[in-house]
Structure formats: structure tokens, C-alpha cells
Amino acid sequence: MSISFEQFTKASKTHYELLLDADPSKKLVHSYLNRSYCIEAKEKQKVIGVIVLMPTRPETLEIVNIAVSEDYQGKGIGKKLIEYALEYARQIKMKTVEIGTGSI
Template identity: 40%
Template sequence: MNFTITQVNKLTDKHWDLLLLADPNKDLVQKYLQAGITFEVRKKEKLLAIMVLQAISQSKLEIKNIAVDPKFENQGVATKLLTYAFQFARQRNYQQLQIGTGSTSFKQLYLYQKVRFRITEIKKDFFIKNYQQHIYENGLLLRDMLVLTANL
């Protein structure tokens, strides 16, 4: 699939729809949007996906949000975005790239480990403490966040 990855400066409702797919806590999303850099994927004019990167220390960059329009899932779009994040982080001399996801997010855990992330931390009850509504995924109540890290 032919598409472009570029930085976004002005967010539209369509960007927000994608951001909230990956993270339903709008307040948290607002915070990392302000501190981070947002990228979009387009095929011709059509918005396919979004990704937000934020430096969390001098040596560590985090992928705070990554989401693909459900109509374009499982076609390699997120894999391309993750590869882009690795390149971006290396070019800017970060030493580690980090990403957090739910312990019930089986597809995400497969994908992130496929591109070399390793589980490095468990944030117990993160989704119970930080989200007003309970999140159910793959038939399970989501409680814990798994943090995955890749050395660059």
C-alpha cells in the first residue's frame, strides 16, 4: 500500500476519532498532544492512521498513541508507523523507544514484540485508576498496563 507519513499541526475530528480509539481518556490525550509530536498516515487524501511521540527523558522516546482506521487494519500500516518511530528515535539519538498497552491487548502485544519491543514493566491497575469507565477487551476487564521497551 502506498502512503505518506507526515507531521500534523492542526487536528481535525477525524484525527480525534483515531486518537480516542487507542486511548479513550481525552484528558490524558490532550496532555501528551501538547508535549509530543503527532504524525498522520494518508493514502492520497484519505487519513488512515495517527501516531503521537513524546520524549519522556533525554534518552527515551515514547509512542503515546498509535491508531489505524478499522477499515485499513491488518494491512501493515501500524508496522510501517512503528518502523518510522524507530528511525525517528535513532536519528535524534534517543537510546530507547517505549510503548505501553493493555494486558488484554493481544494483537498489540503480538505486533509490538514482532518489531523488537520487550516487556519491561507492569503498571498495576493503571486502567482502573486512570479511566472513568471500565474497558473490556477480548472479553476481559482491562486492569494493568504493560510497558514495552526497545533498545535503539
């Protein structure tokens, strides 16, 4: 399986479908997308996963959402997204990456 990673600036229907699996509030998802770094994982041209990194403090990013298409879960895609996000954070000179979780 050959996976590529790209930053995206405008969320597509596919991005929202994935992100809403992890965070069921479209309003909330929309509110943080505009101020975040959004990265997609693709196999060929198909989006199979997304991760959203939001700056929270100087030199700090928070992973506010990560989602993988159901057909690709259990194949290490989430791990690869996190590894890519950590490398991306280093490249843009961030010192800390935090993971935020939602609660009901």
C-alpha cells in the first residue's frame, strides 16, 4: 500500500465525513479547521485519513482530530498520520504536540 500525505486548506465532503466520525459536531469541526494545519492521507487519489493540528500556544500544536476511513482501519494508517504530523511539527519548528480528546 503506497500512501501519500498532503496538507489541505479547504475541507471537502470526504474530509468532513471522516472528521465527523471522530467529532459529531459539524459546527465545532468547521470552527477549528480554519485555524489549523490539516493533513490528508491518500492511497492513489482516494482520501483514506485525516489529521488536524491546531496551534494552541507558542511552539505548541494540538491534535484535535484524527480519523481513518473504516475500510483502512487496523492497517497502521492512524499511526502513519501521527508520525507524519510529528515530522511536520518539527519542520515548522514546533516543540510540543499534544493530543486533545473529546468527551460527552
